[in-house]
Amino acid sequence: MIKGxxxxxxxxxxxxxxxxKEIVDTIASGKLRLKMAPKTGDIVKLEIRExxxxxxxxxxxxxDLRRPPIANIDQMLIVVSAxxxxxxxxxxxxxxxxSNFHRVKxxxxxxxxxxxxxxxxxxxxxxxxxxxxxxxxxxxKDKDTGEIEKIVANKFSVLSGQSGVGKSTxxxxxxxxxxxxxxxxxxxxxxxxxxxxxxQYLPVGSGWVADTPGFSKIDLTVLTIEDLRDAMFEFEEYSxxxxxxxxxHIKEPGCGVIKAVxxxxxxxxxxxxYLKFNEEIADVRRLY
Ligand SMILES: Nc1nc2c(ncn2[C@@H]2O[C@H](COP(=O)(O)OP(=O)(O)OP(=O)(O)O)[C@@H](O)[C@H]2O)c(=O)[nH]1
Ligand SMILES: [Zn+2]
Numbered sequence: 001m002i003k004g005x006x007x008x009x010x011x012x013x014x015x016x017x018x019x020x021k022e023i024v025d026t027i028a029s030g031k032l033r034l035k036m037a038p039k040t041g042d043i044v045k046l047e048i049r050e051x052x053x054x055x056x057x058x059x060x061x062x063x064d065l066r067r068p069p070i071a072n073i074d075q076m077l078i079v080v081s082a083x084x085x086x087x088x089x090x091x092x093x094x095x096x097x098x099s100n101f102h103r104v105k106x107x108x109x110x111x112x113x114x115x116x117x118x119x120x121x122x123x124x125x126x127x128x129x130x131x132x133x134x135x136x137x138x139x140x141k142d143k144d145t146g147e148i149e150k151i152v153a154n155k156f157s158v159l160s161g162q163s164g165v166g167k168s169t170x171x172x173x174x175x176x177x178x179x180x181x182x183x184x185x186x187x188x189x190x191x192x193x194x195x196x197x198x199x200q201y202l203p204v205g206s207g208w209v210a211d212t213p214g215f216s217k218i219d220l221t222v223l224t225i226e227d228l229r230d231a232m233f234e235f236e237e238y239s240x241x242x243x244x245x246x247x248x249h250i251k252e253p254g255c256g257v258i259k260a261v262x263x264x265x266x267x268x269x270x271x272x273x274y275l276k277f278n279e280e281i282a283d284v285r286r287l288y
Contacts, residue, residue, distance in 0.1 A: 079161030152207035
């Protein structure tokens, strides 16, 4: 049995990284295509037919994003800049909700730390994510990329973040020829650099990273208020103490989360964002 992972889609062909680390061009069997369309990130079973690799089966996806279309992500690298554009707790919280909702482990990368003064209060906001148990990596011009290289090693990661936060800069610092490679691939696909491409994995250090165009525009209203509540991982520990098992932690009596916020165990700004997101979702739902 030959097994591998789809790293790139090229019209109706699939580039697969085999368990043996070899990269091969494949097609999907007609029978499989009738059942489901393979997508980037899929772990697939292959057979050799008439000297060609053919995908005959797709293993169950352990997570599955629709925008961008990609499956089986080990972790989401959420890049936000400390400054320029300004650090936004609201944006970070939205991205964390989305990655938690999709059951993808988030890793926060704070770029442009070199632009931040030591006594800027943004430092406290960043440290709150560490206290909440998130993996946070501080990055910047004067910092080496060792920690990031370690975290991407042997994993399939998705990179997301607003335009201008320094995603390309970061990848280029790890792989100095990264941009060149990206361009080569686009050209070999006969597409310009700025036209929309299929989402693809590129080698970064000793791991694989997929860039996600447009992922920074987040619409939480695709979630229900239950989805939102369940995606607030920092509430989990305390919601076990709520009097009502279906507590929304808003105005219910005996709420463990509200108590934890009052005791300073959950950052106030995070809880306030939760209330704001909940309100936004409820508003949209009320329109229908
Ligand atoms: N001071 C400082 N500037 C940085 C750092 N990283 C990136 N920049 C600058 O920020 C600007 C945007 O960086 P990019 O790497 O193009 O940002 P991006 O996230 O790839 O942007 P898109 O390609 O639009 O998604 C550039 O002018 C970089 O030189 C950093 O760590 N420190
Ligand atoms: Zn509660």
